[in-house]
Amino acid sequence: MALVTFTSPEYRDKTVYAVAGSHTQTILKLALENKIPINFECEDGECGTCVVRVTSIDKKMERMGGTMTEKEKSLLKQIGKVTTEQLEQMIVDDLPPEWRLACQMIVRDEDIRVEY
Ligand code: FES
Numbered sequence: 001m002a003l004v005t006f007t008s009p010e011y012r013d014k015t016v017y018a019v020a021g022s023h024t025q026t027i028l029k030l031a032l033e034n035k036i037p038i039n040f041e042c043e044d045g046e047c048g049t050c051v052v053r054v055t056s057i058d059k060k061m062e063r064m065g066g067t068m069t070e071k072e073k074s075l076l077k078q079i080g081k082v083t084t085e086q087l088e089q090m091i092v093d094d095l096p097p098e099w100r101l102a103c104q105m106i107v108r109d110e111d112i113r114v115e116y
Helices: 027-033 070-078 084-093
Strands: 002-008 011-018 051-056 099-101 112-115
Touching: 002 027, 070 084, 070 099
Parallel strands: 002 112
Antiparallel strands: 002 011, 051 099, 051 112
C-alpha cells in the first residue's frame, strides 16, 4: 500500500491510498478515482497535458527506479521537462526523473508527492 499525496497551489492537498502492484493503476487513474482535478486530454502519452512533478516522500532510503516508456521519454523531452543527458543519467542511476506523465506513470509501492 502506498500513500500518494496530490498537491496543487489551487487546491487543498489530498492524500490517498494506492494499491501498488496493479500494473494498470496510473497516477491519472488514481487522481480521477479520487476526484483530483489533474489536467489531461489524450490519456495516451501523446499531448503532455498531464505532466506532474513527482517526489518520493518514502521513509525507505531506496528510491524506486521507474520504468518509462519510449513514448513518455520522448514527449517529456519534447516539452522541455527532461534533457537527453538527464535521461541517460537516469538509466545509470536507475532513478526516474522528477517530471512524469500522470497518464503513463504506474503507481509503485512507494509514498510519493504529486504536484499538479
Ligand atoms: Fe495526454 Fe497524459 S493526458 S500525455
